[in-house]
Amino acid sequence: MDISIEVQGISKKYRLGRETSGSLRETLSNLVKRSDADSEKEFWALKDVSFEVKEGDCFGIIGKNGSGKSTLLKVLSKITQPTKGTAKMYGRVSSLLEVGTGFHPELTGRENIFLNGSILGMTKREINQKFDEIVDFSGVERFLDTPVKRYSSGMYVRLAFSVAAHLEPEILIIDEVLAVGDADFQKKCLSKMGDAASSGITVLFVSHNMNAVESLCNKAIVLNSGTLSFSGNQKDAITYYLNEQKRLLASQNLTERTDRQGEGRIKLRDCRTVSKTPGEEAIRCGQPMEFVIDLDIVDPSVRDISVSIAISTSRGHQLCDLWSKSSQQELTPTSESMQVRCTIPQLILNKGEFSYNLCVKSGTIVEDWILFAGTFEVESGPFFSGGQVPDPTQGPLLMQQSWQ
C-alpha cells in the first residue's frame, strides 16, 4: 500500500521564558542585562521522531501528558513549525484538534456551520451539499436559527462535531475530540470515526482512551518525553505503554506519588494485597484475598470516612468498585493513622494481572485519590469444582454456573 504520511526526524524546541509572549519591558531589560543564562532554557518537546503511516491506516499516538503528542499533531497540522526534520503528507489534510474551532456565540447554528466548515477547509459548495446531512447528524434542526450562545453545551458540541464529521479529507488528524458530549453522542461519533477509518482514509488519532485506540486503530506509536519509544500494532503499543506506566508507578511508594487529587485531610500511605488462604502466598482464583490499606489522618476532625478500590484489567478496563460503605461499617479514625482491610471471600477474577485505583472520601468530599495505585497478579486456582479456569483471553471474570 502507498505511504500516506512520512515523518523524518521531526524535532521541536521551545525556548522557555523567551519565546512565550512577554512584556516589552522584560525584553528590553533582558537586552540590557544580556542575561541569557536564565532565558535560554531550552526544552525539546519532540526529539527526532520518525515514522511512516500507510494509506488507510488508523494510526494511534499514545503517551502521557507532556510526552509530545499534542506538539506532534500541531506540527503535522502545520500549526507550528518543527525545529528540525521534515514530514510529507500525501493528500488533503484535515485536522481536528478541537471541535467548533471559530464558532461564534452570537451567530446562529446555521451560520456557524458555514463559518466552521470554511475554517476547517471546506468550500461553500461542499457545505451546501452536506448541509442537510450535517444538521441531521447533529439533531439540532429546531434551533438552527438560534444563536449558539443559547445552546446547551451538549447541543453546541453535537453541532460542532457534526460539521467536522462531514469533512472529506484523505488524511484526518484528530486529538481527543471524542472526550466530549454525552455517552450516546460519543457512541455516534465513534461509529462515525470507525466508518472513516474503514473507508480508506488515513487517520492519525491521539487519545488517552485506550479502549478507543484499541478498537479504532490498527497501528500505534508510544511517545515518551518527546521521543518515540514504541511503534507497532495498536495492541502491542497499548500493552507496552501500560507496562511502562506500571513499572514507573510500582517503583514509587504511595506517599511519594504526586499525581493525586483531593483535599488531603486523609492520605493514603500504603496498600498491599495478600492472600487469605492459610499457607498460600499467591492470590488465586476462587480463593479469599485481602486489601490492606494504611491511611494517615492529617486532620483528626474528619468524619464519615469511606474508602473505595476500583479494580481494572491490565488493559485499563475497569471491572468493579469496592466501597467500604457497602458493608454498612463505619470507619472512624482512632489516631494519626489507621488501617482498613477489605476482604474478598471468594475472588471472581480470572488469572492475570490487575491494577487498582484508590480513593478516600469524607462524606462526599474526595480526600485522596490515586489512579494506578498498585497492581496484583492472580494465579490459576480452584474457582470451579470441576476444573481449570478458562484462558484469560476469554475474559477477566469468573462466574459460578450450573449446567443441566
Place this chain on the structure above:
Amino acid sequence: MKDSPALISNRSNLFSISDLYKYRELFWMLAWRDFRVRYAQTAIGLVWALIQPALTILVLYVVFGRFAQVDTGSVPHIVYTTCGVMAWTYFAYVMTNSGNSIINAQAMVKKIYFPRLIIPLSKAVVGLIDLFITSLILVILMFLFDVPVSRNIVMLPLFLVLNLMAALGIGIWLSGLTIRFRDFQYIIPFGVQLGLYITPTAYPSEFAISRLPEWASFVYFMNPMAGIVEGFRWSILGTEAPAGLSYVSFAAVLVLFFSSVFFFKSIDGKIADYV
C-alpha cells in the same frame, strides 16, 4: 502516483500568494462574520456607525472651525473636515481591528492551520461600513452647502487603495507585534487618539507646515495619513493638490505595507508558539 506531497519543515509554513488565494472563501467568511457580529448585540445596531463619526465631525468642527477659526478656503470647514474624517475613520477602524486580530483569534490560531495573514486582511472589509456611512454624511453636507464634486474624483480609487494599504500595513505590523509584546494592545488606542490630531483631518496640512521647521514638516508627512487625507480632499473637493511632501507619505505607505507582509511572513510559522 499521487500528487506531490505537502512538505512540512522549518520553512514550509511560509504562505504564498497562491495559498492566500486558495483560502479566499475563508477570507470572505471571516469578513462576513465580523459584519454580522459587529452589530449583533447593540440595541441600535448600525446607528452606532453613524453616531461615532457624526460626533467626531461635530467636535472637530467646533474646535477647529469655530474656536480656532482655521481657514479652509472656499470649502466650508465642516465639509472639509468630514472629508478628512472619512479617510481617517476607515483607517483607524481597520488598523485597530487588524492590529488586534491575531490576539483575538488566538484560540483559532492554536488549533488549526490556514494562512494567518487572512485574519488581519479580512478586517479591511467590515471597515467599509464606516467608510460608506462617512461618505454618506459627506454627500449630504456637500449637497447642503452646495459644494460641487471635483473632476479629480477619478483619482479617488488610488487614494482609497493607499488608505487601505496604510491601514493594513500598520495593522499587520501591530498584529504580529501584539502577540509578542502585549503592550501594543495599549499603544493602539493611544496611537489612534493622537493620530487624529497630528493628521490634517480638520485643518489643511499647510496650516501645520507653515508653523514647523523644514525637518519637522518632513517628519509630519512621515505619517502616511497626512498625504492620504490631503489626497482625499483634492480628489473629492478639488482643494489644493497634495503638497510635494505628500510623496513622503505615499512612500511611507508602500514601505509599511510591503515590510509588514515580509515581517508577517517571517513570524507566521511561530505565531502558535507565541500566543
